[in-house]
Amino acid sequence: MLTLLHLLSAVALLVWGTHIVRTGIMRVYGANLRRILSDSVEKKPLAFVSGIGVTALVQSSNATALLVTSFVAQGLVGLAPALVIMLGADVGTALMARVLTFDLSWLSPLLIFVGVILFLSRKQTRVGQVGRVFIGLGLIVLALELIVAAATPITQAAGVKVLFSSLTGDVMLDALTGALFAIISYSSLAAVLLTATLTASGVISLKVALCLVIGANLGSGLLATINSSGQNAAGRRVALGSLLFKLLGSALLLPFVTYLADWMARLAGAGRRAGDLFPRVLQT
Numbered sequence: 472m473l474t475l476l477h478l479l480s481a482v483a484l485l486v487w488g489t490h491i492v493r494t495g496i497m498r499v500y501g502a503n504l505r506r507i508l509s510d511s512v513e514k515k516p517l518a519f520v521s522g523i524g525v526t527a528l529v530q531s532s533n534a535t536a537l538l539v540t541s542f543v544a545q546g547l548v549g550l551a552p553a554l555v556i557m558l559g560a561d562v563g564t565a566l567m568a569r570v571l572t573f574d575l576s577w578l579s580p581l582l583i584f585v586g587v588i589l590f591l592s593r594k595q596t597r598v599g600q601v602g603r604v605f606i607g608l609g610l611i612v613l614a615l616e617l618i619v620a621a622a623t624p625i626t627q628a629a630g631v632k633v634l635f636s637s638l639t640g641d642v643m644l645d646a647l648t649g650a651l652f653a654i655i656s657y658s659s660l661a662a663v664l665l666t667a668t669l670t671a672s673g674v675i676s677l678k679v680a681l682c683l684v685i686g687a688n689l690g691s692g693l694l695a696t697i698n699s700s701g702q703n704a705a706g707r708r709v710a711l712g713s714l715l716f717k718l719l720g721s722a723l724l725l726p727f728v729t730y731l732a733d734w735m736a737r738l739a740g741a742g743r744r745a746g747d748l749f750p751r752v753l754q755t
Contacts, residue, residue: 474621474624477617477620477621478618478621478622478655478656480617481614481617481618481620481621482614482618482656482657482658484610484613484614484617485534485610485611485614485615485618485657485658486657487610488534488607488608488609488610488611488613488614489533489534489537489538489607489611490607491603491604491606491607491610492534492538492604492607492608492611493537493538493541493607494603495600495601495603495604495606495607496538496604498600498603499597499600499601499604515551515552515555518552518555518556518559519555519556519558519559519562520559521556521559522535522555522556522557522558522559522560522561522562522563523559523560523562523563523566524559524563525538525556525559525560525563526559526560526562526563526564526566526567527563527566527567527570532557532560532561532563532564532659532660532691533657533658533659533691533694533695533698534611535556535557535560535563536557536560536691536694536695536698536699536709536710536713537695537698539553539556539557539560539709540553540695540698540699540702540706540707540709540710541702541706543702543705543706543708543709544699544702544703544705544706546705550705550708550709550712553709554709554712554713554716557695557709557712557713557716558713558716561688561691561717564659564660564663564688564691567660568660568663568664568667575612576616578609578612579609579610579612579613579616580609581609582605582606582608582609582612583605583606583609583610583613584609585602585605586602586603586604586605586606586607586608586609587602587606588602589601589602589605590602590603590605590606615658615660615661615664618656618657618658618661619661619664619665619668622656622661622665623665623668642682642725642726642728643725645679645682645683645686646682646683646685646686646689646721646725647686648682648683648686649662649666649682649683649684649685649686649687649688649689649690650686650687650689650690650693651686651690652665652666652683652686652687652690653686653687653688653689653690653691653693653694654690654693654694657694658691659687659688659690659691659694662683662684662687662690663684663687666680666683666684666687667680676732677732677735677736678728678729678732681728681731681732681735682725682728685720685721685724685725685728686721688717688720688721689714689717689718689721691717692710692713692714692716692717692718693714695709695710695713695714696710696711696714698710
């Protein structure tokens with residue numbers, strides 16, 4: 472029960488951090504936000520890169536979805552650029568999943584520390600609101616760490632291991648489990664990090680892991696759709712369009728996931744053989 476409470480509190484912290492970032496950005500740019508956003512996403516490639524950059528900044532494609540749908544609902548961003556940003560956010564999630572495998576435990580305290588200093592010292596100025604954004608970013612990073620930490624004991628439980636070991640062949644079931652992972656943790660990135668932990672510990676196979684990741688991506692689309700239910704029609708269209716993109720991508724990838732897993736396994740094996748050969752070459 473305590474573990475579940477820790478998980479729920481970490482999810483709540485992630486939501487609150489996203490809210491702080493969004494309101495901080497609104498206060499930093501104020502009335503100029505519409506012009507700045509329109510100029511920055513006018514070209515589709517730039518909008519795509521913006522999606523990657525924002526997700527790398529806020530560490531969560533779901534947070535990016537919340538920001539983008541709220542901006543579209545307020546008429547700050549058009550539908551087409553918003554969908555391109557969402558595609559970039561998916562790529563940003565993949566990149567951040569790789570980055571977060573490194574030790575970044577120092578990042579959250581640094582962001583919160585700097586943010587609090589800026590916010591308290593210059594509260595009524597733009598610098599103070601930038602500090603507010605830093606605080607929100609720090610809370611998001613901290614929340615992701617807490618989500619993974621809180622969920623790890625759950626995934627290591629004997630009953631859960633038995634449950635995951637039963638995921639051996641049904642790609643649809645595996646993908647749905649991944650989607651459920653993302654919804655419960657309120658973050659596809661957290662779900663991907665948990666999947667990586669399970670794979671590294673040998674609880675699940677690479678094929679199952681790929682299905683879980685595909686499902687987690689789909690789950691993030693469902694989360695965005697749920698979160699946008701309170702927005703106007705424009706905001707809901709962004710979330711729905713993003714979900715349709717994810718459904719299409721899942722439908723295209725899932726039939727070939729076995730071949731993809733085999734190819735990745737061979738690639739990893741070739742990399743290990745090259746790594747073993749390199750010291751021998753140096754010794755000759």
